[in-house]
Amino acid sequence: MNPYKKNDNCLQLAAKMTKNYFLHAYEWLRKMLLFLLMFLPLQLFAVEDFYHFDTPAQQERFAALTSQLRCLVCQNQNLSESNAPLAADLRQQVYQHMQRGQSDKQIVDYLVARYGDFILYRPPINAATLGLWLGPLIFLFLSVLYLLFYIRKKQ
Amino acid sequence: MNVLKQTRFILPLIIFILIFALLWRGLNLHPNQIPSPLIGKPAPTFSLPTLFDAKKVTTNKDFFGHVTLMNVWATWCVACAEEHHALVQLAQNKTVFFYGLNYKDDVTAAKKWLKQYGNPYRIVAVDQDGAAAIDWGVYGSPETFVLDKKGMIRYKHIGPIDTDSWEKNLKPLIEKLQHEPV
Numbered sequence: 001m002n003p004y005k006k007n008d009n010c011l012q013l014a015a016k017m018t019k020n021y022f023l024h025a026y027e028w029l030r031k032m033l034l035f036l037l038m039f040l041p042l043q044l045f046a047v048e049d050f051y052h053f054d055t056p057a058q059q060e061r062f063a064a065l066t067s068q069l070r071c072l073v074c075q076n077q078n079l080s081e082s083n084a085p086l087a088a089d090l091r092q093q094v095y096q097h098m099q100r101g102q103s104d105k106q107i108v109d110y111l112v113a114r115y116g117d118f119i120l121y122r123p124p125i126n127a128a129t130l131g132l133w134l135g136p137l138i139f140l141f142l143s144v145l146y147l148l149f150y151i152r153k154k155q
Numbered sequence: 156m157n158v159l160k161q162t163r164f165i166l167p168l169i170i171f172i173l174i175f176a177l178l179w180r181g182l183n184l185h186p187n188q189i190p191s192p193l194i195g196k197p198a199p200t201f202s203l204p205t206l207f208d209a210k211k212v213t214t215n216k217d218f219f220g221h222v223t224l225m226n227v228w229a230t231w232c233v234a235c236a237e238e239h240h241a242l243v244q245l246a247q248n249k250t251v252f253f254y255g256l257n258y259k260d261d262v263t264a265a266k267k268w269l270k271q272y273g274n275p276y277r278i279v280a281v282d283q284d285g286a287a288a289i290d291w292g293v294y295g296s297p298e299t300f301v302l303d304k305k306g307m308i309r310y311k312h313i314g315p316i317d318t319d320s321w322e323k324n325l326k327p328l329i330e331k332l333q334h335e336p337v
């Protein structure tokens with residue numbers, strides 16, 4: 001629909017054009033914002049508890065610790081990401097142990113004693129996990145062996 | 156070289172069978188049932204108020220002298236409602252000491268629940284903030300521990316108890332533990 005009429009005077013035309021311009025600009029902006037919203041990382045909504053730390057280094061330590069510990073309820077999330085009530089409780093435990101001046105190892109050992117190695121995203125090397133740790137190396141070794149064999153045969 | 160030519164067809168088959176076996180095993184695993192490192196260890200020490208009398212205190216000493224079924228439950232836990240009827244019925248046999256740990260729950264709601272649906276527990280401890288449950292390695296209720304007469308944790312059952320798990324795992328173990336000396 002054309003909003004402009006033949007008998008519009010100069011002022012009316014200018015007003016209509018401005019209005020039209022803003023309407024278009026608004027519509028464009030709205031679409032653009034909706035489009036940009038798609039790219040907003042969901043991580044922005046990750047859990048934020050407000051723990052007080054004396055130094056930024058401590059805060060980093062807390063972040064590092066909670067990101068290497070598994071949430072046991074939602075097992076593909078770590079403690080720092082998870083919204084599960086248990087994850088909040090365990091974050092609280094980690095914080096309290098830190099405030100008591102315990103080392104990372106002490107805190108991790110405390111949790112492993114209760115929840116087992118499962119709480120660790122990086123499993124320790126032992127008889128049960130040997131295959132997990134050495135598997136890729138063995139696979140690589142066999143592949144290289146096969147490759148060498150294959151090349152020699154071709155020559 | 157002749158050997159290589161022959162094995163050429165067998166090798167992919169072997170790899171296929173290996174991967175198949177691995178994945179088949181994976182299908183039957185229960186990664187949500189995390190094995191407890193506490194099995195074979197004494198119950199963690201704690202001191203908690205009891206549900207029906209907040210002034211009365213219950214400790215890990217309450218496990219000594221009898222085989223205990225320690226059940227972690229809450230009124231907000233849907234699966235707990237599922238197993239509750241079975242627990243009430245099993246408690247009637249009095250073969251095992253039923254101990255309840257009320258986990259992060261509303262005390263009034265918990266009392267009401269037990270009055271309404273029956274109380275299988277001889278003692279109910281109140282763990283309001285869930286700190287005691289962390290010492291037990293609890294990550295989701297219901298969870299049930301079987302303790303021997305010395306107060307050692309011998310078994311952990313994750314999820315609701317049903318007739319199947321009771322007959323297969325819990326009952327034989329409890330009977331075995333009954334025969335062990337105090």
